[in-house]
Amino acid sequence: MVSRVIPVQAFDLVIFGGTGDLAQRKILPALYRRHCAGQLPDTARIIGAARAELSRRDYQSLVRAALQAGDISAGKDAAGGQVDSFLARINYLAIDATEAEGWQTLAQTLGRPTADRVRVFYFSVGPALFAPLAEQIWAHDLADDQTRIVVEKPFGHDLASAKALNRTLASHFDESQIYRIDHYLGKETVQNLMAIRFGNMLFEPLWNSQYVDHIQVTVAETVGVEGRASYYDKSGAMRDMVQNHLMQLLCLIAMEPPAKFDPDAVRDEKLKVIRALEPVEPHHIVRGQYALAQEGAGGDEDQSYRETVGDPRSSTESYVALKAHISNWRWAGTPFYLRTGKRLVARSSVINVFFKDAPHSIFGADAGRHANLLTIRLQPDEGITLKVTIKEPGPGGMRLIDVPLDMSFAQALGADIDDAPDAYERLITDVIRGNQTLFMRGDEVEAAWAWTDPIIAGWTSRGDVPKPYDSGSTGPGDADLLMRRDQRDWQGINP
The missing domain is CATH 3.40.50.720 (NAD(P)-binding Rossmann-like Domain)
Known part of the structure; x- marks a missing residue:
């Protein structure tokens, strides 16, 4: 093909x-x-x-x-x-x-x-x-x-600056002429989120709070802030990653089906998701900052975050984990857990959709708890895995195990995936064609800042200090506690 x-x-x-x-x-x-x-x-x-x-x-x-x-x-x-x-x-x-x-x-x-x-x-x-x-x-x-x-990007530093930037651009150009580029939206597998959701009858009827227990979005990086220290120390992970990249992934996961695959129709539905986000409670947020790795931990031991930015008292976060809720009919009661960080154990961008347990097990307590899990790998090794429950082979009764139905895009599509345009190739050609589907609209940017600003303001007013975590780890321990309070565990960072 x-x-x-x-x-x-x-x-x-x-x-x-x-x-x-x-x-x-x-x-x-x-x-x-x-x-x-x-x-x-x-x-x-x-x-x-x-x-x-x-x-x-x-x-x-x-x-x-x-x-x-x-x-x-x-x-x-x-x-x-x-x-x-x-x-x-x-x-x-x-x-x-x-x-x-x-x-x-x-x-x-x-x-x-x-x-x-x-x-x-x-x-x-x-x-x-x-x-x-x-x-x-x-x-x-x-x-x-x-x-x-x-x-x-950055499309402003906060809501006020984003509004000022939009006013400036609007005074010279129509919104249809402005292309706010977020390279994340140009990734092949990010676009596949829409194909998976709206092109498969298998998933869309189950894509709601009745069947989905919770959703995790992880964007983990092994690199630090080298080369971007001056910019990053003024921004941090919340502004640099959550307000745009993770927000866009959340929108594509949670939005309603647009009437057609049209730029404004898609962006209208994304905007509705952002506006339906509830304010995040302080105990549902964890901030972290990477320190030196412990001996033998396998991380980069050269410099801590504070040494890299040259400020021994910096309180800028290089890691954020939070629990978000979307107040609409589709997602009421289903939490979304978002996390991103630098100097983690592995580079990984992954979305995990955890479906609920069957309402009644006919196999008895000894069969254990089994639930389906859909994993969408954005990078590396782009692909999709659906975990399903089957009988364990062999005699001895009905023993259940979970096995993956795994599709790697590289294996399934062969040379086609290798030759596929990268994010910037796709986005630049979309600009020339006049297709704004994968670009953020001005009101979308402002809505994202309107949700993000109170979170950052809360940190400042409370005097919160990021929790240190070892370079080469999965992040601060408080992020694990955030999940365990809900009897859940993170998945998605694999060394």
């Missing part, structure tokens, strides 16, 4: 922050892979823009080095000339978002907007530059109805 690659229409893509880490590691390699797949038309142009004074040839050399450093070009250039033909698309202009220099040259390079050519401005810069960029684009008459802007 080979998926058909459909070329996108002609476009100009301007990457502000084109010399930055994100552009070099993610955006340009994603465009290169789509170029190799034959999805970019011959007339597509890519323009890097930054303050550095570089020639076009210098910038092309920088891009070539980035492709080689990420080993992107090694397997894609077998036919020869792919890197060179990609670099031929690329231009560079020195532009300062807050100054006039360079903008007239950009206007001359792009020419006047035309109906048959999409124009995309990618804001791969800090949020402080979003407003100046938007103003400069309009001041130099670079935008029309076909123009789109791509905004990287």
Whole structure:
């Protein structure tokens, strides 16, 4: 089974922050892979823009080095000339978002907007530059109805800043032109959540509080905050992960079926989930901060969180676990347990849907308790496992055991899954096509902050300090207590 690659229409893509880490590691390699797949038309142009004074040839050399450093070009250039033909698309202009220099040259390079050519401005810069960029684009008459802007997270630092950012962008662009990119939503298996739920009659009738006992969402990382220490210490796990990535996973798990697979229909249902979230009680939240690993624990013993950020008194959390409730008819009484953390024992993103026990066991007390468990693995080893109860083989009566029905996407789909576009490839082509399904809407962002802000404010007012946990562990012990109070246990981080 080979998926058909459909070329996108002609476009100009301007990457502000084109010399930055994100552009070099993610955006340009994603465009290169789509170029190799034959999805970019011959007339597509890519323009890097930054303050550095570089020639076009210098910038092309920088891009070539980035492709080689990420080993992107090694397997894609077998036919020869792919890197060179990609670099031929690329231009560079020195532009300062807050100054006039360079903008007239950009206007001359792009020419006047035309109906048959999409124009995309990618804001791969800090949020402080979003407003100046938007103003400069309009001041130099670079935008029309076909123009789109791509905004990287963070979408504000709290509700007030998110509202201010939305107002600024809305003063220059319509909501239909604003693409707030969250790379998590571009992952193949994250999108599969909707296919699993709404494409299988097996699951959707059972997807409610009558049959589901509880749901766990885990996003665990083995890395620390190296390279992001300055940003992360001002944000923490709640702002960096829960408010966006985990919130989006929660929405896809819990939302009602949209009337159709349409951007606003999907985002309307996600918004309803966020607005139905109850405030989180203080005893239903655990914050943690990684320390040095104990000897022999197998973790990275080089630096603790506080040593990495250079603040021996930092109270920023690198780990959050919480218990959430959604107040609607579908999910009333079913808790959702969310957790995310850095420097944990294994890298794992997984959703576990625990179904309730059968209402009555005909096999007697000796058979034990058995319940179905649906596990959706987002990374690594993407796939789905459904645990079912069967009779244990052999004589000796009806002894029950649980066995997995396991499907690994890599095994089931073979080369197709290996060749599938990565998150940035998919999302960038969606921007060019004008498909906003996988992008957050402004009111969705504000609703997420409206739920998150009181949690953070509560920590501050109470003077809460994160619980230390060993690097290379599963997190602070209080997170296990959070579950055990409900006679449950975490699952989903496997070394």
